[in-house]
Amino acid sequence: MSPSAACCFDTLATNPRWQTFTAEEHRKVGAFVRRWRIKPGDRVLEPGCGSGRLTAVLAALTGPTGRVLAFDAAPACIRLAAQRCLPPHVTLRTARAETLALAPESFDHVICFNVFPHLVPQVGIARCLAAALRTGGVFWIAHTGSRAFVNAVHRRGPPALHDHLLPTPRRLARLLHEAGLKEVAIDDRADRFLARAVRRVS
């Protein structure tokens, strides 16, 4: 991550817009949760968890027999997430996706929620995150806006984020295949984006 991008995310941490869900976002997250099918006992990895607003939802889905590892590059975000007093089966870490060491095959789901465009280089980081999935584990990329909406927001945001974009479906499918994933399915709608891919046998 570039220093200027890191600076943007430190600022974002203090923006209340990223600390709770609006009613509309809440509805979309509910729809994502139905697709994710996270069960009690599952192990979930959440890169770029921000203030932990989704982490709390994931923790409720896995229950105490599962676990959630949520991390973010911005220390201010992790401080906010820590203030939520999440249950003990949640681990919060300040870490960058490009350098975090993850045990191989130790998760059932990777949930990239409103974060994938920022995980640069995307193929390298997707490969590392995918390697942390068990065979058959599922990698998700979810956004509460369409691809066009997300990219437009980033293009008119701070210069450091102008090239933090969701690839075209064709390029994203190729990228996820290169990262060791299969069965890529991409659902780009007017009001949300969801991509799913399954960890191949290693």
Ligand SMILES: C[S@@+](CC[C@H](N)C(=O)[O-])C[C@H]1O[C@@H](n2cnc3c(N)ncnc32)[C@H](O)[C@@H]1O
């Ligand atoms: C748009 S925010 C979304 C936060 C959260 N997922 C949510 O929806 O509330 C993107 C988050 O990703 C984090 N991030 C960006 N690049 C990252 C990286 N390379 N490694 C870890 N976190 C990163 C930022 O610090 C920021 O908190």
